[in-house]
Amino acid sequence: MGRLDGKVAIITGAGSGQGAMEAELFAREGAMVVATDMNEGHLNPVVDDISRQYPETVIGLKHDVSKEADWQRIVEEALGAFGKIDILINNAGITGMTEFTLNKLTVEEWDKVMNVNALGNFLGMKHTIPAMKRNGQGSVVNISSLTGISGLGGLTAYSASKGAIRTMTKGAARDFGGDHIRVNSIHPGYIETPSTDYLTSNTDIREALIAAVPLKYLGESEDVAYAALFLASDEAKFITGEELIIDGGQTIKE
Numbered sequence: 001m002g003r004l005d006g007k008v009a010i011i012t013g014a015g016s017g018q019g020a021m022e023a024e025l026f027a028r029e030g031a032m033v034v035a036t037d038m039n040e041g042h043l044n045p046v047v048d049d050i051s052r053q054y055p056e057t058v059i060g061l062k063h064d065v066s067k068e069a070d071w072q073r074i075v076e077e078a079l080g081a082f083g084k085i086d087i088l089i090n091n092a093g094i095t096g097m098t099e100f101t102l103n104k105l106t107v108e109e110w111d112k113v114m115n116v117n118a119l120g121n122f123l124g125m126k127h128t129i130p131a132m133k134r135n136g137q138g139s140v141v142n143i144s145s146l147t148g149i150s151g152l153g154g155l156t157a158y159s160a161s162k163g164a165i166r167t168m169t170k171g172a173a174r175d176f177g178g179d180h181i182r183v184n185s186i187h188p189g190y191i192e193t194p195s196t197d198y199l200t201s202n203t204d205i206r207e208a209l210i211a212a213v214p215l216k217y218l219g220e221s222e223d224v225a226y227a228a229l230f231l232a233s234d235e236a237k238f239i240t241g242e243e244l245i246i247d248g249g250q251t252i253k254e
């Protein structure tokens with residue numbers, strides 16, 4: 001028995017890091033997976049690998065989450081392939097230019113980050129929730145960040161976009177609870193993926209990051225993927241509007 005047997009899941013940003021891990025884990029747990037990414041060069045090998053291990057469980061689709069027309073096409077293709085949508089993992093995201101203090105941040109950079117992260121999450125919910133409603137239930141997991149709770153200097157647009165994800169999650173949870181659709185957010189701390197290479201490849205920064213984590217290691221993609229699996233599954237059927245921090249204890253509260 002898989003924990004997602006019979007479910008159909010759309011996972012964005014599945015060509016790399018956490019999204020790739022989630023696509024593999026969800027297929028392993030019995031889901032049919034619609035794995036999407038803007039970068040087909042990264043997505044295709046991920047999809048091929050999952051198909052080899054779990055035949056006929058996954059399709060890969062090119063997708064820019066910031067484009068509404070792309071979302072319309074993705075939902076149509078998912079319904080065409082698998083007949084329904086139970087789960088959305090809004091994972092695709094970009095950090096944007098780093099070390100831009102607020103005063104140096106350009107409007108172009110702000111728009112780019114907000115469009116992928118905040119608008120992308122909104123469009124994902126807008127276009128998949130109607131199919132979930134027809135299906136009588138659904139689960140959305142929005143990947144925010146620790147920065148969506150406490151902000152991070154130098155990452156103004158990223159922090160704002162992840163804060164928007166945190167609160168739009170709670171609003172959507174209220175809007176669609178009556179339709180048996182749950183909406184939760186995950187807030188990872190530092191996870192070792194291509195998106196954090198710019199930090200973790202520097203030995204001094206890496207050691208400083210680890211020193212701030214009570215569990216004394218940087219997170220791995222599977223640490224987030226297992227949390228997404230739980231929230232996506234029926235095991236979490238009474239949990240909605242919740243924010244789950246996955247940071248090795250970095251922000252333990254009293």
Ligand SMILES: NC(=O)C1=CN([C@@H]2O[C@H](COP(=O)(O)OP(=O)(O)OC[C@H]3O[C@@H](n4cnc5c(N)ncnc54)[C@H](O)[C@@H]3O)[C@@H](O)[C@H]2O)C=CC1
Pocket residue numbers: 012013014015016017018019036037038039042063064065066091092093094095116143144145146187188189190191192193194195196
């Ligand atoms: N790695 C970390 O430490 C943390 C990551 N996060 C969030 O977790 C999520 C996944 O991050 P990682 O796996 O680390 O990143 P990653 O860079 O390894 O993977 C992100 C994927 O999203 C895709 N993508 C980017 N823009 C896209 C667009 N417009 N449309 C569709 N796909 C697009 C990329 O092609 C890439 O395959 C992101 O939302 C990120 O902000 C949050 C907190 C910490």
Ligand SMILES: CC(=O)C(C)=O
Pocket residue numbers: 145146147188189190191196
């Ligand atoms: C790197 C990042 O997105 C964090 C720590 O939230």
